[in-house]
Amino acid sequence: MRELRFAKDLYEGTQVDAAVKVFERFGKLSTAEEADAWIVTVDAPSDARVRRLAGELANYALGLTIRGRQAEESTE
Amino acid sequence: MTESLDAIPDTFVSVDRAEGAVSFVVDESVYPLDAIYGATFTFLDRCFVFLGRGEPGQVVITLSAKKPPVEDDELRGWIGELANELLACAWRGRILEQNRATIEAVTMQAIGGAMGPPSLDELEDFDFSEEPFDDPLGIAMSWEEKYGKKEKKGESADDSGEENA
Amino acid sequence: MNLPIFHDVSLEALDARQPAFFRFRQLPMAPDKVVLSNLEGRWLVLDKADFQTFARGEVEEGSELFTKLRQRNFLRAYYDVPAAAEMIRARREFVGAGPNLHIMVITLRCNTTCVYCHASRANMDQVQTDMTKEIAEQSVDFILQSTNPAVTIEFQGGEPLVRFDLLQHVVEYAHEKNEVAQKELDFTLVTNLSLMDEKKLDWLIENRVQICTSIDGPQDVHDKQRKLPKASAHGEAIKWMKRIDERYREMGLDETLYHVEALVTTTRPILDRWKELVDLYVDLGCRALFLRPLDPFGWAEKTARLIEYPRAEYIEYYRNAVDYMIELNKQGVEILERYAAIFLTKILSGVDPNFLDIRQPSGAGIGQLAYSYDGTIFTCDEGRMLHESGDDTFAIGHVGTSKYRDVVGHETVRAVVVAGQLEGQADCVNCPYVPYCGIPPVHSHRIQGSLLGRMRESSLCQVHKGIQDYLFEKLATGDEETLQILEKWTTIRPRDHFVHVPAGAE
Incomplete structure (x- = not known):
């Protein structure tokens, strides 16, 4: 099991949610919220799979956050 | 477990060889968030990229191998490339702000020139129903709309037709 | 040193000794020479002492250096904005032309x-x-x-x-x-x-x-x-x-x-x-050789x-080959190097x-x-x-499903157009070769993972800088015959025989 902390001032919450939706079919994902971060707990049958799932989810969330930010800036 | 890498200052950089990961602590006053995003984006195809918070005003960037283990040389390469890309993105951000007008003008001319005017088919597909702007002075109204006879109260077009017949 | 061209001078009298906007580079193989260029791509090669006099704003009015700088639009007090704008426009005439x-x-x-x-x-x-x-x-x-x-x-x-x-x-x-x-x-x-x-x-x-x-x-x-x-x-x-x-x-x-x-x-x-x-x-009777890396x-x-x-080895090969080609030209053999011709046309002709x-x-x-x-x-x-x-x-x-305007207006095309403008590039922004240069974003994407790239690490930038260093050395130190040969290499002779003009347009 692995816990990912997505700092709210670094990652968009909606994009973290979107990433979770995309990857939830590959393992067991649960979400929580703290004052300054979105928490995603990743579980899967093997350590290797947990690692990979956590990594791909994090990349996806970061990519979506960056794209979302670019889209906002281009409409300003 | 954090370790250090040869020839890389350990003030900012730590290594977890078991995970195949390097972390780089970045001062946001030196590298704005846009530069951090820009630089880390270029690693998404090669690494798992995590951003976290360190001390106030610091972002911790962790690059983790998609398939560990990785050699120290590769980890050093990632850190070096990340540092260079951070600098390039930070500086480029400033330059683009200063030269934005020129770059926008040239881009518009280039794309506009390549695209050319829309064809009749494309105009046909265009949605003209949406009002493009407010018209407080009624400039876009036809003369008839603006000054034509107002209908008397209760009178309809059908009624007036019958009267005239 | 880059003095911003839009520096507010309303509070001070314009000083004839003040430089207008310029970029500069010390020539690596001729370190006593400094290349300057301005926004519109006019250039000079100065020796170090003259460069330092200019950079410090200490050029004597009426001196030979003053005349040279003024003629090439390097002096703030005499900066000809319409002429500069016209030159910039001429250099970018191709921008709105569409894909040919x-x-x-x-x-x-x-x-x-x-x-x-x-x-x-x-x-x-x-x-x-x-x-x-x-x-x-x-x-x-x-x-x-x-x-x-x-x-x-x-x-x-x-x-x-x-x-x-x-x-x-x-x-x-x-x-x-x-x-x-x-x-x-x-x-x-x-x-x-x-x-x-x-x-x-x-x-x-x-x-x-x-x-x-x-x-x-x-x-x-x-x-x-x-x-x-x-x-x-x-x-x-x-x-x-x-x-x-x-x-x-x-x-x-x-x-x-x-x-x-x-x-x-x-x-x-x-x-x-x-x-x-x-x-x-x-x-083989070829009149041009394109020494592509x-x-x-x-x-x-x-x-x-x-x-x-390593691209440093390429530059050495390039210098040797082009030196030899120049010598052949002096013996009456017509052969030019294509990279040189492209850069020289921009440098010498302003087009x-x-x-x-x-x-x-x-x-x-x-x-x-x-x-x-x-x-x-x-x-x-x-x-x-x-x-x-x-x-x-x-x-x-x-080709079967896309509309022409959607293709050339694609967001990737827009990104490539922005990325290909070197006025937005770190390092290029300070390089005197920027009026003459160009780096295809696809190259940066391939070797550095980003359309924008990092020019200090770009092998293609290294090639372009190396070639332009060589050409400016020649322009600064070459004999009269060499300069005439390089000038001749900028002559563009259209091959009209291959152009099919539509009927009715002839």
Whole structure:
């Protein structure tokens, strides 16, 4: 099991949610919220799979956050 | 477990060889968030990229191998490339702000020139129903709309037709 | 040092000694010389003492240095804004012209195996990599929608002669459709020449298709890296180059202008053999030699340990070869180096010869488009090459389903246009060569993972800087004869014989 902390001032919450939706079919994902971060707990049958799932989810969330930010800036 | 890498200052950089990961602590006053995003984006195809918070005003960037283990040389390469890309993105951000007008003008001319005017088919597909702007002075109204006879109260077009017949 | 041109001077009297905006660079091989350029691309090469006087704003009015600086628009008090604006406009005249170069990859099949194959060629039995007639016609229909009044269709592969029948059909179909489109058309065939015969040549000559090939060096170099089964690739190429040039002479075409163009792909084995390479091209009757370095596309990465080299070694090879070419010119031999000609035209004439890979913004998407055998449209041929390696970043549409304006207005095209403007680039912003230079974003994407790239680490920037350093050294220190030769290399002579003017427009 692995816990990912997505700092709210670094990652968009909606994009973290979107990433979770995309990857939830590959393992067991649960979400929580703290004052300054979105928490995603990743579980899967093997350590290797947990690692990979956590990594791909994090990349996806970061990519979506960056794209979302670019889209906002281009409409300003 | 954090370790250090040869020839890389350990003030900012730590290594977890078991995970195949390097972390780089970045001062946001030196590298704005846009530069951090820009630089880390270029690693998404090669690494798992995590951003976290360190001390106030610091972002911790962790690059983790998609398939560990990785050699120290590769980890050093990632850190070096990340540092260079951070600098390039930070500086480029400033330059683009200063030269934005020129770059926008040239881009518009280039794309506009390549695209050319829309064809009749494309105009046909265009949605003209949406009002493009407010018209407080009624400039876009036809003369008839603006000054034509107002209908008397209760009178309809059908009624007036019958009267005239 | 960059003094901002829009610095607020309302609170102080303009001082004739104050420099206007400039960029500078100390020449690495002539460190007592400093190149300056300004926003519009006027330039000077000063010795260090004069440069320091200028930079400190201590130029004496009426001095020789003052006169030189004023004439070239380097003095703030006399800065001619309309003249500068006009020069900038002239340098960018191509910007809104629309795509004129259209590369049609009519097959990936090739009968030759080149060690660096940038095109990721296919074997001769892989007929599924041929363009269909339908896609070829759709490609032509698409091409003729270009906003540019002049369009070049360039046949590439693989080896286009594998599908000569399709090439013929494209040319005929293009003429037929052009009766409505009314473009100036020309056609270019890029071929290894090994499948040429007299019948094909008759047709190509009758239909005024330009022919271009590759000669990588003497036979041992060329044949080792370009393997043609049961024959010498070098021998076949040279045989047909000579035959084609003979046919042009028989037609009465000026042989100084009309001959087969050949290009070099510089690999490690040729770096020490620059003299043999230049002599070979001269013996073949070529008037131009394009000393291209290796590109990072296709197979070149896999075979790097055999053929790659540090770019500092390339620059040394380049300097040696061009020095030799200048000496040959002094002996009456007409041979120019293409890179030098491109840069010198920008430096000396203030106009852009519109070489799509060395301009800003680069030609990708707005000056050229590439059409793969399956109808996919790419911003450029290099973008298509990346697709063959699994990277679809530069795919922007399909000839069967995409509208022209959607393709050239694609967000990828916009990103490439922004990325190709060096005024937005770290490092370039301080480089005096920026008015003359250009780096295709596809190259930066390939080697650095970002369209924008990092020029300090760019092998292509290193090549361009090295070439321009060399040229400015020559301009600063060359004798009169050398300067005349370099000036002559900027002469652009159009090859009108190959231009098909639409009926009614003549």
